Amino acid sequence: AYRTDEGQPWVLPVVKKVEQMIANDNSLNHEYLPILGLPEFRANASRIALGDDSPAIKENRIGSVQSLGGTGALRIGAEFLRRWYNGNNNTATPVYVSSPTWENHNSVFMDAGFKDIRTYHYWDAAKRGLDLQGLLNDMEHAPESSIFVLHACAHNPTGTDPTPEQWKQIAAVMKRRCLFPFFDSAYQGFASGSLDKDAWAVRYFVSEGFELFCAQSFSKNFGLYNERVGNLTVVGKDADNVQRVLSQMEKIVRTTWSNPPSQGARIVATTLSSPQLFDEWYGNVKTMADRVLLMRSELRSRLEALGTPGTWNHITDQIGMFSFTGLNPKQVEYMIKEKHIYLMASGRINMCGLTTKNLDYVAKSIHEAVTKIQ
Amino acid sequence: SSWWSHVEMGPPDPILGVTEAYKRDTNSKKMNLGVGAYRDDNGKPYVLNCVRKAEAMIASKKMDKEYLPIGGLADFTRASAELALGENSEAFKSGRYVTVQGISGTGSLRIGANFLQRFFKASRDVYLPKPSWGNHTPIFRDAGMQLQAYRYYDPKTCSLDFSGAMDDISKIPEKSIILLHACAHNPTGVDPRQEQWKELAATVKKRNLLVYFDMAYQGFASGDINRDAWAVRYFIDQGINIVLSQSFAKNMGLYGERAGAFTVICSDADEAKRVESQLKILIRPMYSNPPVNGARIASLILNTPDLRKEWLTEVKGMADRIISMRTQLVSNLKKEGSSRNWQHITDQIGMFCFTGLKPEQVERLIKEFSVYMTKDGRISVAGVTSGNVGYLAHAIHQVTK
Numbered sequence: 001a002y003r004t005d006e007g008q009p010w011v012l013p014v015v016k017k018v019e020q021m022i023a024n025d026n027s028l029n030h031e032y033l034p035i036l037g038l039p040e041f042r043a044n045a046s047r048i049a050l051g052d053d054s055p056a057i058k059e060n061r062i063g064s065v066q067s068l069g070g071t072g073a074l075r076i077g078a079e080f081l082r083r084w085y086n087g088n089n090n091t092a093t094p095v096y097v098s099s100p101t102w103e104n105h106n107s108v109f110m111d112a113g114f115k116d117i118r119t120y121h122y123w124d125a126a127k128r129g130l131d132l133q134g135l136l137n138d139m140e141h142a143p144e145s146s147i148f149v150l151h152a153c154a155h156n157p158t159g160t161d162p163t164p165e166q167w168k169q170i171a172a173v174m175k176r177r178c179l180f181p182f183f184d185s186a187y188q189g190f191a192s193g194s195l196d197k198d199a200w201a202v203r204y205f206v207s208e209g210f211e212l213f214c215a216q217s218f219s220k221n222f223g224l225y226n227e228r229v230g231n232l233t234v235v236g237k238d239a240d241n242v243q244r245v246l247s248q249m250e251k252i253v254r255t256t257w258s259n260p261p262s263q264g265a266r267i268v269a270t271t272l273s274s275p276q277l278f279d280e281w282y283g284n285v286k287t288m289a290d291r292v293l294l295m296r297s298e299l300r301s302r303l304e305a306l307g308t309p310g311t312w313n314h315i316t317d318q319i320g321m322f323s324f325t326g327l328n329p330k331q332v333e334y335m336i337k338e339k340h341i342y343l344m345a346s347g348r349i350n351m352c353g354l355t356t357k358n359l360d361y362v363a364k365s366i367h368e369a370v371t372k373i374q
Numbered sequence: 375s376s377w378w379s380h381v382e383m384g385p386p387d388p389i390l391g392v393t394e395a396y397k398r399d400t401n402s403k404k405m406n407l408g409v410g411a412y413r414d415d416n417g418k419p420y421v422l423n424c425v426r427k428a429e430a431m432i433a434s435k436k437m438d439k440e441y442l443p444i445g446g447l448a449d450f451t452r453a454s455a456e457l458a459l460g461e462n463s464e465a466f467k468s469g470r471y472v473t474v475q476g477i478s479g480t481g482s483l484r485i486g487a488n489f490l491q492r493f494f495k496a497s498r499d500v501y502l503p504k505p506s507w508g509n510h511t512p513i514f515r516d517a518g519m520q521l522q523a524y525r526y527y528d529p530k531t532c533s534l535d536f537s538g539a540m541d542d543i544s545k546i547p548e549k550s551i552i553l554l555h556a557c558a559h560n561p562t563g564v565d566p567r568q569e570q571w572k573e574l575a576a577t578v579k580k581r582n583l584l585v586y587f588d589m590a591y592q593g594f595a596s597g598d599i600n601r602d603a604w605a606v607r608y609f610i611d612q613g614i615n616i617v618l619s620q621s622f623a624k625n626m627g628l629y630g631e632r633a634g635a636f637t638v639i640c641s642d643a644d645e646a647k648r649v650e651s652q653l654k655i656l657i658r659p660m661y662s663n664p665p666v667n668g669a670r671i672a673s674l675i676l677n678t679p680d681l682r683k684e685w686l687t688e689v690k691g692m693a694d695r696i697i698s699m700r701t702q703l704v705s706n707l708k709k710e711g712s713s714r715n716w717q718h719i720t721d722q723i724g725m726f727c728f729t730g731l732k733p734e735q736v737e738r739l740i741k742e743f744s745v746y747m748t749k750d751g752r753i754s755v756a757g758v759t760s761g762n763v764g765y766l767a768h769a770i771h772q773v774t775k
Binding site: 009011015016019023029030032033035067068069071072074075084085086088104107108110111112132149156219223224225226227228236237238241242243244245247248250251252254255256257258259260261262263265330 | 375376377378379380381382383384387411419421427429430433436438439440442477479481484509512513514516519623627628629630631632654655656658659660661662663664665666667668669740
């Protein structure tokens with residue numbers, strides 16, 4: 001979760017404002033939402049992902065399912081795919097997740113009933129970047145119709161995203177091999193500070209004519225973690241197909257949670273549908289993104305100033321909340337035990353944990369770990 | 375071509391269909407008796423005062439939005455367990471239970487169903503009463519279980535077919551799962567009396583069945599939270615380690631906030647810890663962790679003495695209005711000159727009433743009187759008000775005389 005420069009959680013000012021509006025609105029009650037969710041939320045959420053001028057929206061071939069966070073959106077999508085994709089109830093369809101990936105991806109697809117979950121090459125530890133050739137190679141050799149879980153931006157846990165040129169190559173292979181794109185978009189806006197930039201890949205795939213799913217989370221970019229605000233955007237060939245897909249997703253939702261929680265959806269819908277509140281929100285998002293970007297550049301420059309062995313441009317090349325530092329398990333252990341800096345054994349750090357006050361200490365500690373431990 | 379060409383259109387929801395048709399009707403006297411939510415005597419949704427107060431308190435506290443634990447808000451789950459089991463419950467005091475927050479009743483049922491599918495190896499069979507809530511079957515099916523049934527409702531008497539139920543239940547293969555509605559059976563409104571519950575418990579114990587209680591109306595049925603939880607507590611007292619799903623949608627009017635809980639009564643606290651760890655492993659790939667708002671409201675109400683007192687009064691108020699509408703409907707039917715026995719309307723309890731009306735009669739009610747209900751003759755008494763009960767009685771009499 002995001003932290004301020006004081007190391008505190010941050011409720012976005014626009015969220016506080018909108019919550020007060022909701023609290024003061026006596027016309028609101030706690031009645032059930034429709035099964036697929038709050039209509040104003042669904043439409044606005046998908047519009048954010050696909051863009052105001054999205055051809056798919058204009059052609060009325062998109063659908064939305066309000067879900068319990070990004071996880072819930074992934075699960076509904078996975079349950080639908082297991083029932084209806086590549087045949088009926090074809091649990092053998094391979095599902096590919098990146099190596100590494102958010103560990104819950106595996107569980108989501110497994111619990112949805114998929115039996116064959118594989119990895120595709122992604123992180124190149126040697127060069128501390130994207131293993132594009134490995135990735136493309138895996139796609140070339142994946143069985144047709146395989147499902148690929150793609151991180152829309154701010155890859156978790158590596159922070160390493162394909163460039164637009166690389167995304168074009170990925171899309172070309174996927175189109176030729178008839179592979180299904182399932183985007184996980186948990187950081188739109190939060191990654192670069194620009195909603196459009198962070199949604200470039202999803203929108204490119206749409207413009208290339210793909211049918212796809214995009215699981216969206218508003219946990220980070222709205223700071224609404226515990227309200228469980230998510231959306232599954234469905235892009236299809238035409239309205240008729242999308243309508244049938246949504247009717248079946250409705251059945252899945254009905255046996256999972258019946259209908260989604262209203263508080264978070266109301267906050268997001270109110271914010272996104274008001275030009276003024278939207279601008280305020282955008283400003284709040286940029287505040288978070290900019291702080292993380294600042295911490296990245298400050299950490300990198302300190303490491304380079306210290307002359308820490310190795311290259312450190314990956315700290316600023318990477319994007320989003322997480323960074324794969326390249327520290328090995330022994331170095332990580334040193335950081336934890338000797339310096340009381342907590343990070344994952346993979347060397348992943350949460351950039352949000354950095355503050356102007358601890359930057360020097362963290363940089364020095366990394367320097368020590370790298371020079372003392374091999 | 376599309377990946378989805380072969381995807382069939384899902385069937386329309388029967389209950390939603392009722393509301394859709396009602397909305398389109400221009401008759402000023404129209405009544406929506408399909409609605410599964412409480413309405414006040416003006417036919418309006420009712421936000422409880424204790425809920426408004428709790429919301430104001432929460433707003434003033436300026437709390438953060440950090441993720442809840444996977445198992446939910448601890449103050450909420452503990453209070454939910456205590457509400458169901460009773461503060462003097464040995465199972466509660468000894469800690470030999472685990473309660474996780476669920477997405478209202480549906481989500482809690484689904485967590486339980488998934489848990490049983492994964493860890494109850496003795497059987498795949500879940501026995502539901504005939505009839506049961508329409509969503510029970512697809513929930514258990516999607517979790518990978520098989521559905522069976524036991525006799526429950528007697529359409530001839532519009533009441534409980536107790537001998538039929540006992541007969542069927544006594545023949546259920548050992549170690550099967552049996553689902554029981556704790557109170558205010560949905561859709562019939564027919565509940566066993568306490569002596570009948572005692573016999574059911576004995577039989578269920580003898581057959582060594584796993585008991586799954588669905589309690590969606592505690593407090594809302596009789597107006598008394600302890601009375602409505604009597605069966606749940608009796609079974610536990612008899613040494614039956616039940617599993618339980620709770621909803622706060624109706625009794626706190628928190629429908630859209632999705633506040634619910636799933637409980638497993640265990641042999642001891644250690645088993646409870648192990649069960650909890652597995653429940654979390656099930657929840658994480660479903661939605662990671664639950665929504666906070668409804669749980670915070672419910673928790674504040676249950677744990678703040680003044681609010682809790684106010685809640686008990688308000689929930690009794692809702693239950694009393696429903697009971698009063700039942701009484702008025704029967705007396706109005708008599709006044710209309712109906713000679714039929716309508717005692718079941720007041721014998722039944724909770725939000726719903728199985729009127730005993732046949733599909734043709736229901737169709738006439740819809741077409742000729744704009745009175746909307748589901749084809750099975752189920753009405754939501756919550757949709758009846760002192761302003762329209764006379765009209766309803768008139769309409770029912772016209773189609774049944």
